[in-house]
Amino acid sequence: MARSYDLVLFGATGFTGGLTAEYLAAHAPAGVRWALAGRDAAKLAAVRDRLGRNDVGLLRADATDAASLREVAEATRVVASTVGPYVRYGEPLVAACAAAGTHYTDLTGEPRFVDEMYLRHHDTATRTGARIVHACGFDSIPADLGAYFTVKQLPEGVPLRVEAFLRANGRPSAGTVHSLVGAVADAAPARRAHRERRRREGTAPGRRIRAGGPLPRTHPLRAWPVPMPTLDPQIVARSAAALDRYGPDFRYGQYFALPSLLAAAGVVAGAGALAAAVQLEPLRERIPSRWTSGSGPSEEQREQGWLSLRCTGVGGGQGVLTEVYSDRDPGYTTTAIVLGEATLCLALDDLPDTAGQVTTAAAMGDRLIDRLDSAGLTFRVLARRTGVRD
Secondary structure, eight states: OOOSEEEEEETTTSHHHHHHHHHHHHHSOTTOOEEEEESOHHHHHHHHHHHTOTTSEEEEOOTTOHHHHHHHHHHEEEEEEOOOOHHHHTHHHHHHHHHHTOEEEEOOOOHHHHHHHHHHHHHHHHHHTOEEEOOOBTTBHHHHHHHHHHHTTSOSSSOEEEEEEEEEEOOOOHHHHHHHHHHHHTHHHHHHHHHHHHHHHOOOTTOEEEEOOSSOSOOOSSSEEEEOOSSHHHHHHHHHHHOGGGOSEEEEEEEEEESSHHHHHHHHHHHHHHHHHTTSHHHHHHHHHTSOTTOOOOHHHHHTOEEEEEEEEEETTEEEEEEEEESSOTTTHHHHHHHHHHHHHHHHSOOOSOOEEOOHHHHTHHHHHHHHHHHTOEEEEEEEEESOOO
């Protein structure tokens, strides 16, 4: 099918969507045909004017209007969506892309959404050749590609263990707060969707893949590790299941690296308090209302942001320490970069033959790492050891 565009950005009038539009305007190669999509034509035109790019198309589409989303999906090779919370607004666009054979990226960190989209649209996307790639931002590209990069430094065909330790500095936007509250409140339906997905997927024949578990056995930082209750370990486990390079027995753990026992206790207590609060409907509505839709940290605040994800990998008597690093705000500046590059990668690059709901490591792997390394999210080996006990 002939397509009018190489990529469309849906949600460009929001905070993160605007940053992603700015990144694409500055870094998309000459000749790339792209457009902005959203429900408010005047706001879209204002974004285009701010970019100074009259060659960028404008498409009107509403997250609740299936017909408009179908028109967008059929007009382009790839759609990138920044419109969340995705459990509330995301499915019609995923459905449209799966049906049209259009590749799709988003920024979700919502486990329920990812599992439900697999259950409802993976088979259709597999049939049409669409790649549905969720979590193309701070959730979960650093973790997914960081684990993949680490695995590739280790021997093949042996049991492997990777443990990741995150340190970061950044501030949330309204969209992040709304998605976080929704994800915590949706814990029960999320568990049901996850169980059904595991039942349908089954296990990788002859292989064992595990994510999460006890406190780490390796530790590259003088810090207190706290397990991260995020989507990342599930994404990494799905990459491991899809790629034999992760070995016959792969285990992954991911942790916040906090500076003190007091800080670790504070994070645990805060997470517990949030989980309890959002079970009460008045508080569930009040907490996100404190953040105005479309708002986020200022440019000055974003300039103070950074992230470091250090991974220890062990297997076959070898050990390696790697780092994924960005000196920019993780949740927004870095997220705009990685979403932009992932979308360009799907639109322009020669990639492995995959389809359906796939991860960044399985769908783009080395090619996306090369792109991100050139764009400022660096991947490097810090140390190697031999004679390491597995």
